[in-house]
């Protein structure tokens with residue numbers, strides 16, 4: 001099976017597949033260092049062309065006047081196309097991001113499911129007829145914003161792209177998608193499929209390139225009326241400032257340093273399996289990675305040893321090998337950053353319980369590999385316990401009682417996710433309500449439903465993705481008053 005073919009020298013700009021006018025960048029397979037494609041970035045003039053064409057297409061009666069069920073059918077056809085090419089898309093994403101095929105297959109299925117969900121949501125979405133206080137009928141209608149800027153990171157491109165494109169199109173908009181520099185291929189493939197499935201091409205432009213150039217040009221473009229961002233908190237602040245200056249809405253799904261908590265009464269097998277999955281799947285490159293692992297002091301060493309044994313047994317290797325659990329990091333630069341953060345943890349006084357050095361096995365020599373790593377012996381306010389590493393590195397932390405646990409778990413700028421492992425549902429619910437997080441999993445971790453809104457609190461985000469309400473997030477609300485009185489307004493003649 002070949003990956004989905006994307007001509008690397010063409011990008012879709014406002015309905016026209018053309019050569020990117022910006023600098024080239026190499027897409028590298030992080031499992032072996034091979035250059036798989038060289039992509040030409042967009043330049044700001046192409047961003048402008050895409051925005052103008054998108055704005056025109058959004059008000060074209062051929063699109064604007066489509067009835068909701070007709071737009072829904074179009075989204076269904078995109079889902080069909082994704083499913084039809086699922087294996088090729090998964091392979092393309094594995095080669096571009098290093099993720100295992102099991103993971104990329106799940107992401108591709110999730111992207112198709114997202115288009116189907118927003119198709120169904122659009123078919124069944126209803127309006128409001130608020131009670132009026134006069135002789136008039138009042139209506140609240142929802143209209144497309146026009147052009148939406150969607151900016152996504154490199155860890156799960158097709159799924160994060162779909163979570164923005166599908167509701168934005170359902171809402172009637174055009175989308176300018178800016179994928180991450182290193183991983184644009186599956187986003188370009190998605191645009192090709194969407195256009196072939198009948199999405200008017202000017203409604204979906206994919207504009208790869210450096211964030212500070214292409215992402216910035218999208219965010220500042222006067223025709224872009226909303227920003228939907230997923231990425232790091234630092235970038236989120238930059239985009240939040242631009243949105244504030246321009247007075248446009250912005251949703252932000254940002255970073256995390258999520259606690260995963262084992263209670264004394266937890267089922268240990270269940271907790272260990274879930275914690276290992278929560279921190280090490282996707283090689284830790286997950287915003288919701290359960291990277292701070294809280295263990296009760298009384299059972300600390302027993303649980304730590306179980307986790308270390310489980311982590312050490314996870315096979316590191318290329319994402320195309322079915323036995324692999326830990327694929328390479330997405331880029332060599334990111335692998336080196338993760339390694340440097342573990343070195344800094346050593347300087348902070350961490351004890352390396354497992355992993356902690358770049359593997360020296362010959363079979364891994366050409367790839368951006370890093371082993372599953374567990375650390376302990378650090379104070380909860382150490383940099384390693386506070387800063388997102390975004391790699392296969394978890395820190396073990398003991399706690400004394402529930403209050404100590406809650407204090408430690410909430411002592412972070414982030415608030416994205418949390419896992420709780422306990423046999424006591426009362427304790428689970430009590431803790432779930434006390435932890436500052438957008439999502440709490442109880443006796444499970446990193447499970448997602450497209451129907452369930454996803455958001456972060458504190459520095460982890462603003463607004464929510466997913467769920468039916470996301471369509472409304474890509475629309476403007478307008479109030480209509482229809483006069484029912486038969487007499488003119490009395491004031492002028494009074």
Ligand code: NAD
Pocket residue numbers: 151152153154155178179180181209210211212213214215216219230231232233234235236238239253254255256286287288388390416456460461
């Ligand atoms: P990043 O913030 O560096 O980049 C994300 C996107 O923003 C990329 O497309 C990038 O090119 C663009 N960008 C960068 N600077 C920009 C600027 N000045 N103006 C406009 N666009 C700009 O993040 P990353 O390194 O690609 O991804 C990792 C981060 O994403 C982690 O912090 C992770 O937690 C976060 N993330 C969050 C979620 C979530 O849903 N909460 C999901 C996945 C990843």
